[in-house]
Amino acid sequence: MTSHWCDFQNTDVILNCGSNSVENHPVSALWLEKAHEQGAKWIVVDPRYTRTAEQADIWCPIRSGTDIAFYGGMYNYIIENLIEPGLAKYLADGDMSEYNFEYLLNYTNASYILDPEYEFDPATGLFSGWNEKTKTYNVHSWHYETESTEDWDTSETGAYSWVTKPGTPEFTTPTLTNPKKDMTLQDPMCVYQQFKKHYSRYTLDTVSGICGMDKDVLELVYKTYTSTAKPGKAGTVLYALGQTQHTYGAQNTRAMCIMQLLLGNIGVPGGGVNALRGEPNVQGATDMGMMVNEHPAYLKWANTTDRSSLRKWLESQTYSDGYYTNKPKFIVSSLKEWFGENATVENDYGYDWWPKVPSETGAVDYTHISTFELMQQGVIKGYFNWGMNPCHSAPNAGNVRRSMANLDWLVVADQVITESASFWKAPDMNPADIDTTVYYLPCALIYEKPGIILNSGRWIQYRYQACEPWDQAKPDYEMCDLIWTAICDLYRKEGGANPDPILKTKWDYYVDGKMDPRPVAWALNGYRVAGTDCNCDSKNPKTDLLTGYAELGADGSTACAMWIYSGMWSNNKAPLDPAEQPLCRRSTEDKSGIGLNSEWAFSWPSNRRILYNRNSCDMQGKPWNADKKLMEWTGEKWDLVDQADFVAAKDGKPVPPNNKTFFMLWEQKARLESYGMVDGPLPEHFEPFESPCDDNPLNGAFQNPCAFGVNYASTKQGTKEQYPIVGTTYSVTEHWQTGGQTRLCPSLVESMPSQFVEMSEELAAEKGIKNGDEVRVFNNRGSVVVPALVTKRFAPMIVNGKMQHQVGLTHHFGWADLYGTGDVVNDLTPNVGDPNSFTPEYKAFLVDIEKA
Structure with missing residues (x-):
C-alpha cells in the first residue's frame, strides 16, 4: 500500500476494483465515506452489486478475470483524449490545463528508448525473447538502449567509498548505464510510442465486449477517473484479492500502478495503489518474506544460480544507482543478525549456511501449490502446517487432502481443530486408508500474546497481551523456541549432517530466560555490533539501537534483520519498554492537516506515510496542490511535512529539486514498461485458466503462456x-x-x-x-x-x-x-x-x- 487508510479522505475520485471495502474492510470505508461527503466521486468495478457499490456514484459490472482489458482500455482512453491532443501544446508552451505532462515526462520512463529488438506480436500474444521450449522469456530485449555508462567512484572521497571499507565483502561494483531518451516522445522505439501502439487495440468496443460491460457506463468510468490527470487532482485505487488471485494477478497489480502513473496519482495525497489487507498482520507477513524466494524485507534468498555465493548475490542484486545501491549493507547486516559473532568477512558472514532455493530450469519447485504435488510423489514426507488451513483454503482442496494422506507426519499449529488438523474426517476420505501421524499444537490467540503487527498502511504497532493463553496453548514464538532448542540439543548430543547452519545461528531472544518478542524487535530494528552486549537475558541490557536504516553498514558493524523496519524501536534509554518506542506513539494531534498522523505508531520505511512523495511536487519542488502539501522546496531547503522518500539532503547539505523521484529504482523513474516481470513487460489481457470464451479478441495466446501449474x-x-x-x-x-x-x-x-x-x-x-x-x-x-x-x-x-x-x-x-x-x-x-x-x-x- 503506497498510502494509508486515513489518506483516502484526500482523494477526488475513488476506484474500488477487486475490493469490497464496506463489507470486507469496513474501517477503511469510513475514510472513503468522508471523501465522498467532501465531494469525491466513487466508482466500483465489480462483478456483483456489493454494499460498496450501493454507496458509490457509478457501478460498472465486470466479468471476473478481465481486469487487464479494463485497465488497457483506460490507457487507450488517456492517450487518445488527454495525451495526444495536448502533447504538442505542452512542448510548445508548457500548457498542463488538462493533463500533467511534467509528471509523465520527468517522473516516468515514457521517454526512454527501448532495445531495437523489443516487440510484441498480437497474432501470438508473445513478446520478444520467448523460448517455446522452456515456456519462459529472456528479458534482454525489454531493456533500454544505452547512451553512456558510469562506474562507481569507490575512492576515499567518492560516493561509494564504503565499498573498500575493511570488513566489506569483495564484489565487482555495477556499472550505471544511462538510457537514451527522447523528451518529445516521438521516437518510435521510446516507451511511450510502444505503449501507445500496444494499447491501441484496447478500444471501448473491444473492452466492453471482453468485460461484459455497457459501453456507455465504461466510458463514464474512464471519463470520471481520468479527470484526476489534472495537476492538483488525485484518484485512489483500492484493491484486494479480486485483483491478485488470477494467473496474471501480479500483472493486474502492475496495471493499476501504470494507470496511476499515467494520471500522476502516485506519491500525492489522496492517490496511490492501495491494497486492503484482510487481517491485521498480513502486511507484516508479506514484509517477513513468506514466500519461497523472498528473504525478509523484500530481498532475495540465496539460490543455486546467480545467488549461489555472497559475491554473486551482491553482484546480481545491487543496483547501479538509486537507494538499492545499499543492498550490500542490508544483506550483510541481516547475516550478522542471523549468525551473530559467527558471521565474519572471512566466511562471507555465514552466507553459505543459508539454504539455497533451487532455481535451475526443471528444479524441484517448493511453492505452495506444488508442495501438494510433491506430497503425492512421495518427495515431501513431513509437513509443518502453521497458521493456515490448506485442506480448506488451498485451491483444489480435495487434491490437498488426498496429498496429505501420503505424508508420514503432519504438524498443525492453530487455535482450533481445523479441517487440516482433521483432514482424515473429510466426507471423501477413508481414515482406514491413511497412516499419517498428526500432531496438534494449540497456539495462543492474538489477544493472548504480546507482539508487533502491521496494518495495511504499513503502520507498525505493538499489541499488548490482554490475557493468558487458554489451557495448553502457547504463543508461536515459544513453540518455535521449543522446537529449535530440541533440534540443537539433538545435534550437540548425536551430531548430524551439516550442523553449522543450526548450531552457529544466533538465537538469543530471551528476557529472564524466557522467549520474548522485545529482543526480536531489537533484531528487526537493527543495532551496532561493536561494544554491544546482546545476550538479552537481563532486565537492563546494554544496547546500541539504530535510529534508521541510513546507519547500516556492509562491513559487519551493524546487525539488522529487517532494514525497512529500522527506526521503529530505537530508544536506547528504555529498550524493554514498548511504550517508550516509536511504534507505540499514540498522539492524536495531526500536525499535517491532511491526516498523516505521523505521531501515531511508526510507518515503514523511516516513518514515511506516503511512498514516492517527491512526486507530490513539480520539478521546482512546488506542490501540485498547495492545500495538501507533503513537502516544498523553499529555495534553500526542503520543508517536509512527511518524511522524504527521496534524497532531500546529502552530507548535511540540502539537495535541490531534481527528477530522481523513484529512488528505489536504478533509473529513479517509474516504469510504464518493465523488464521485472516474468510474463511480459506490459500487462496484456489473457483469459483465465478456465474461460467461457471461444477466443481472445486481443491476441492469439488466449491464456497467459507463463501461467503456473497448468500442466499438473x-x-x-x-x-x-x-x-x-x-x-x-x-x-x-x-x-x-x-x-x-x-x-x-x-x-x-x-x-x-x-x-x-x-x-x-x-x-x-x-x-x-x-x-x-x-x-x-x-x-x-x-x-x-x-x-x-x-x-x-x-x-x-x-x-x-x-x-x-x-x-x-x-x-x-x-x-x-x-x-x-x-x-x-x-x-x-x-x-x-x-x-x-x-x-x-x-x-x-x-x-x-x-x-x-
Whole structure:
C-alpha cells in the first residue's frame, strides 16, 4: 500500500476494483465515506452489486478475470483524449490545463528508448525473447538502449567509498548505464510510442465486449477517473484479492500502478495503489518474506544460480544507482543478525549456511501449490502446517487432502481443530486408508500474546497481551523456541549432517530466560555490533539501537534483520519498554492537516506515510496542490511535512529539486514498461485458466503462456461446454477466512448460518431454482451443495456478443466440529497460479449448477 487508510479522505475520485471495502474492510470505508461527503466521486468495478457499490456514484459490472482489458482500455482512453491532443501544446508552451505532462515526462520512463529488438506480436500474444521450449522469456530485449555508462567512484572521497571499507565483502561494483531518451516522445522505439501502439487495440468496443460491460457506463468510468490527470487532482485505487488471485494477478497489480502513473496519482495525497489487507498482520507477513524466494524485507534468498555465493548475490542484486545501491549493507547486516559473532568477512558472514532455493530450469519447485504435488510423489514426507488451513483454503482442496494422506507426519499449529488438523474426517476420505501421524499444537490467540503487527498502511504497532493463553496453548514464538532448542540439543548430543547452519545461528531472544518478542524487535530494528552486549537475558541490557536504516553498514558493524523496519524501536534509554518506542506513539494531534498522523505508531520505511512523495511536487519542488502539501522546496531547503522518500539532503547539505523521484529504482523513474516481470513487460489481457470464451479478441495466446501449474494432472481443467458458468469466491463480514474462529461464535453463526451460491434471477429461472433451495455446484475437481441466494446483485452479461452467467460463492465453512459446518467450496477452485507470485486463481473458474 503506497498510502494509508486515513489518506483516502484526500482523494477526488475513488476506484474500488477487486475490493469490497464496506463489507470486507469496513474501517477503511469510513475514510472513503468522508471523501465522498467532501465531494469525491466513487466508482466500483465489480462483478456483483456489493454494499460498496450501493454507496458509490457509478457501478460498472465486470466479468471476473478481465481486469487487464479494463485497465488497457483506460490507457487507450488517456492517450487518445488527454495525451495526444495536448502533447504538442505542452512542448510548445508548457500548457498542463488538462493533463500533467511534467509528471509523465520527468517522473516516468515514457521517454526512454527501448532495445531495437523489443516487440510484441498480437497474432501470438508473445513478446520478444520467448523460448517455446522452456515456456519462459529472456528479458534482454525489454531493456533500454544505452547512451553512456558510469562506474562507481569507490575512492576515499567518492560516493561509494564504503565499498573498500575493511570488513566489506569483495564484489565487482555495477556499472550505471544511462538510457537514451527522447523528451518529445516521438521516437518510435521510446516507451511511450510502444505503449501507445500496444494499447491501441484496447478500444471501448473491444473492452466492453471482453468485460461484459455497457459501453456507455465504461466510458463514464474512464471519463470520471481520468479527470484526476489534472495537476492538483488525485484518484485512489483500492484493491484486494479480486485483483491478485488470477494467473496474471501480479500483472493486474502492475496495471493499476501504470494507470496511476499515467494520471500522476502516485506519491500525492489522496492517490496511490492501495491494497486492503484482510487481517491485521498480513502486511507484516508479506514484509517477513513468506514466500519461497523472498528473504525478509523484500530481498532475495540465496539460490543455486546467480545467488549461489555472497559475491554473486551482491553482484546480481545491487543496483547501479538509486537507494538499492545499499543492498550490500542490508544483506550483510541481516547475516550478522542471523549468525551473530559467527558471521565474519572471512566466511562471507555465514552466507553459505543459508539454504539455497533451487532455481535451475526443471528444479524441484517448493511453492505452495506444488508442495501438494510433491506430497503425492512421495518427495515431501513431513509437513509443518502453521497458521493456515490448506485442506480448506488451498485451491483444489480435495487434491490437498488426498496429498496429505501420503505424508508420514503432519504438524498443525492453530487455535482450533481445523479441517487440516482433521483432514482424515473429510466426507471423501477413508481414515482406514491413511497412516499419517498428526500432531496438534494449540497456539495462543492474538489477544493472548504480546507482539508487533502491521496494518495495511504499513503502520507498525505493538499489541499488548490482554490475557493468558487458554489451557495448553502457547504463543508461536515459544513453540518455535521449543522446537529449535530440541533440534540443537539433538545435534550437540548425536551430531548430524551439516550442523553449522543450526548450531552457529544466533538465537538469543530471551528476557529472564524466557522467549520474548522485545529482543526480536531489537533484531528487526537493527543495532551496532561493536561494544554491544546482546545476550538479552537481563532486565537492563546494554544496547546500541539504530535510529534508521541510513546507519547500516556492509562491513559487519551493524546487525539488522529487517532494514525497512529500522527506526521503529530505537530508544536506547528504555529498550524493554514498548511504550517508550516509536511504534507505540499514540498522539492524536495531526500536525499535517491532511491526516498523516505521523505521531501515531511508526510507518515503514523511516516513518514515511506516503511512498514516492517527491512526486507530490513539480520539478521546482512546488506542490501540485498547495492545500495538501507533503513537502516544498523553499529555495534553500526542503520543508517536509512527511518524511522524504527521496534524497532531500546529502552530507548535511540540502539537495535541490531534481527528477530522481523513484529512488528505489536504478533509473529513479517509474516504469510504464518493465523488464521485472516474468510474463511480459506490459500487462496484456489473457483469459483465465478456465474461460467461457471461444477466443481472445486481443491476441492469439488466449491464456497467459507463463501461467503456473497448468500442466499438473490434478488441475483437471474444465471446458465451457462442460461447465458454462463463471464462478468466483468472496467473503462475508460475519466470518473470517476458513471460519475456524468465527464458527466457534454462536452469534456469528446465527447471523450468517451458512455459505451460499449467489446467482441472478435469470439464471435461477433457467435452472428452476428458488431462493433458499439446496444447489449442487460442480466441476471436474469437486462438487459442493450450498443454499441458493437469488438476487439482483448478479445480472447476465453480454460477453463478445453472447449471454454469460456468473455466480459467486462464499467460502468460510467446512466439516470441522464447530457450530456451523458445510462443504468446502475451494474443492472447486483450480490449483493454478500467477508465475510471479504463485498466487492461485480463486477468482475466475468454471462451474455448472443444478438443484440438489
